[in-house]
Amino acid sequence: MKFYVCIKQVPDVDAPIQIKDGELIQDTDRMVLNAYDASAVEEALVLKEEHGGEVEVVLVGPEKAQETIRKALAMGADKATHIATNGDTDYDSATYANILATFFSDKEYDVISCGKQSQDTDAGLAGSMLAEHLDLPYTTNAVGLEAEENTLVVKRQGDAGQEIIGLPTPCLVTCSNDMNEPRIPSLKGIMQSKRKPVESIDVGDLDIDESKLQPKTKVTGHMEKPEREPGQKFEGEAEELAQKVATLLDEEENVI
């Protein structure tokens, strides 16, 4: 199976966050492979190990994102394409999807996969946008993948339970990070990654209509979320505390 996994470099959400004049200051030393994309890479590698084939990662991003490509290669991806952008770009989900759709228009593959969302914006839109542009059968929020002859079998988390969906290939799937524990690259994997092929394309070299690079949505500012104030913390005899809190919930909060 030929897998393409779309990956993204994102800030580490566990790092301290600073906001200055409404702007999010990102610690560029703590940029990481999007956790949901890491699960998509892991799942593609597992399926390749079971059924053979090739895993190629594709990343749209600035020069610095090369380190994230190397991480995916060190995990075991065979090769990579870097669609290089100017670091100041203001892309939204739709522009990413337009760029990727143009890239994939002349490619052959069985499965395109990606994380179900980016851990920084949590938008969760680009995957199904890309599927629509490429007119591919797709499903989102996969929590398990299996391959059959010409079919990808996806377990997805839906509103009414888990749905088992059969997708004829070629198809697209977006992955939850509930589905696996992405492998940590071994030293050997890291050494090998340095010799793996990375093709670099400038976004300007893709045959893409300039209007499709104009985002329809923009982030105009950031603000600290009003923090929840710590409330009352009770210590002491369990029975007494249980009674006190139950009464507060009933009489003060009216939520019982």
Add this chain to the structure above:
Amino acid sequence: MSTLLTHIAISDGKIKRSSLEVLSHMRQLAEANGHTAEAVIIDAEASNYVDEVKKYGPSTIYTVEDPIFENHMNTPLLKALSKVMDEADPYIVGFGSTESTKDILGALAANQDAAVLSDVSEFELTDAGIKAKRPVMAAKILSDNIAEGDTILVSVRSGSYDLDEADAEANIVDIDFSIDDSDVQATLREIIGASGDKIDLAEAETIVAAGRGAKDEEGQDLINELAAVLNAGIGASRALTEAGIMDPSLQIGQTGKVVSPQLYIAVGISGAIQHVAGMTNSKVIVAINKDPDAPIFDIADYGIVGDLYKVLPPFIEELKKIKG
């Protein structure tokens, strides 16, 4: 005058409350700005839900009824929504942010060449479109966003707006719909663990959530009993779903469900940032944990420092007395 259209989501034979919250807000925006509020119901038995939707005052309700909508499949839903949008020509289309919505929102925006903002916590109209706040970076901060264009899609987190009834006569428009089997390439083979009579966490008024501290059988029994007394939905932290003790569909957090109940009781949950991202919008948070330094206490309105096996039995008894 433009049309503000709200998609009414149905799951397990019930209207998703979050859809009605969005309809309530969209109707208020329509009234304040001289627009028209309309709604669309797409379901195997769409007409069954018209009376309930009417109570929230849309001037027109579109229904698309076909057996194919009995279970969620993205292709038929996309085709139906595209058809309704061609008919209604809406300026804004609002959705409750359910899993089914997340499955189609990007594709619909691409199909309709619409601007789209997902999972917003609030939005309002501007001269050129909408502006909205979205929790980002694991819900640690809020971003301000604008979306501009002739058509804008927006999905809204549950609990963001209150229900607001405004009974009015609604014009009912049935939309003819058919789909060729050949158009639906994906096949739904099975649904596992359909929620049945379980309470949907995204919609629940009260949630009892269990963490690592409640992982044995006795702990689970206490969680079940507490939830039963409060008629609450049961959720879990990632530790419990990963250990296979609770179903992954019950996981609350950045990865799992985002919830906003009136009362959230976190039992034996330490309060990792990813978990907090999914429940921080709860109205009242109660935390029970034996570690007095657990980060969950930083966001809890009421914290009980203690062993859940000692705290829960008298807590359940007291709640029984109050409810009784």
